[in-house]
Amino acid sequence: MSHATGIRYLKDGVLPHMWCPGCGIGIMMGAMLRAFEELGYTNRDTVVVTGIGCTGKLDDYLVTNALHTTHGRALAYATGIKAFNPKLNVVAVMGDGDSVTIGGNHFIHAARRNMDLTAIVINNFNYGMTGGQVSGTTPGGRFTSTTAWGNPERDFDICALAQVAGANYVARETPYRGWELKEAIKEGLGRKGFSLVEVFSPCPTHFGKNNEMKETRQMLHWLKEKALPAEEYNRLDKEAAEGFFPVGKLVDRHEPDFNARYEEIRQKAMAAKKG
């Protein structure tokens, strides 16, 4: 059996890409494009919406429909696209700053509405594009270019946020688990309603450098060592779980999405108008 490469969605002549050696964004992009291919997505029926940041640069490599938006607002744009044309496959690709720091409000509301979108979030624990500043997902105590003495704030658990906000599907993966990452994206894309795939991702250039993992392989090693499949992670007590994080499918629901609910209301309104 031949394997999907996703290459049909890549623009000619754009490689090598702009991301640093050891960055996780390219691996995520590869996984996403393989998932597209396995699902039989066409360029015309697919819209990739990006925010601003290293992650947000991704649309420049693609030949699908694309909308490169403003920092933090990708999901708002994606919402308008999907609400007006429910047939489109709409994917929002964002960094952690984009999705849950400046754009946190749109994130929780897109999940609450259960918009039929897939959000793919590269969480590299800092702002890559602008030089490694602190983010809403930088763990407490960690060092960034704007937390020279350690981060006094706590970090968001993006998956938990999506879960309580109402997402139908939530998974966390890492670039080390390339196949699982592709599978998670595929399942998220296939799921009606809001799906989130969070990708814990190395940014050796900034987060790694500032936190004693400056070799490109060190962050990847850290992600390899500390990722535990959710069932395994959930069996551990708090103390044993310290420093580890769960990966794999974390939320699995089938609630009706916004478009389905809106259609229901529309039918009701039409019937009332006629009657």
Add this chain to the structure above:
Amino acid sequence: MRSEAKLMQGNQAIAEGAFYAGARFYAGYPITPSSEIAEECSKRMPLVGGVYMQMEDEIASMGAIIGASLAGAKSFTATSGPGFSLMQENLGLAVMGEVPCVVVDVQRAGPSTGLATKPAQADVMQIRWGRHGDQTLIALCPATVAECFSLTVTAFNFAEKFRVPVIIAPDEVVGHLRENVIIPGPGELEVIERKQPSGAPASYKPFTADADGVAPLAAYGGDYVFHVSSSMHGPEGYSNNEPANATWRVGQLHRKLEMHRDEIVITKTFDADDAEVLFIAFGATTRASRAAALELRKQGVKAGVLQLVTLWPFADREVAKLGGRAKTVVVTEMNYSGQVAGEVRRVLGSGADIRQVNSYNGQIIRPRAILKAVQ
């Protein structure tokens, strides 16, 4: 179909105009004095196969209407000062990405939350310059409920024809005014649809303009696959930071409106041809200025009014022509700084006798106050 007269509110007439123009997507966030537009849309969008969404804020509202427009909808939103401020960054994307859409800013008195929700005409400069970077757009300003309707149709037409966001900027007075309006039957007013691409899909370039200065715009989901970007981009919508490309691109955003300036700049005049005293007004102050001009005519003074229906691009030529002929020009506006008076001064030069009548206390300008300026 027979045209019928209806008593309606300015905001309602705006919603009516939007449906007449074929609007099928509304996203907004409630704010007085604009909310009636949202309420009307929430009732009617589902009945015409459209979508109404109340978003989490005005930033999202602006993003959502741009997204929907690129999916093929005629889309719009309505707000007032604080919400309009929040929309600026994404409004800039609509300019940069040449995305047709309409934004209604029912002006209320600031600064900040200000005199919520009393009338003002203080967003004139924000409408023009509120976003970072050099950019341009169209703004229309109704003075009557009938104009609320007809200018909304015009706004959608301009947005579609020139691929540009169009602002409709009534003040609270006009937004909440009730007057009789005759709603034309379908087909009586022209309704324009955006130009579609027609060549081979593989050769479609969403930013290569035709001879009319405007590029055709496909919709996501059709045969034409395309990219739109907030970043500086080439003809195909992919990032391009080359100086020559940026020169072409920024110029193009301006040129397409400059080319069609005469069609876009709408003014109305009342007894202005022989006017020695010329009132320049827009929105609600047009009404008081007309009353003042009529009173002066009774007294034997040749007075008239130039109404700026299009606020931006500014009516330089019309102001120069009529203002140049008049002995005295009086600009009436509900703001402190004389946002339009400054433009008039730029056009007529500092030697002209230009007087200002301003109010910035949430009260409308009355004819009496205007008359005082010329006595």
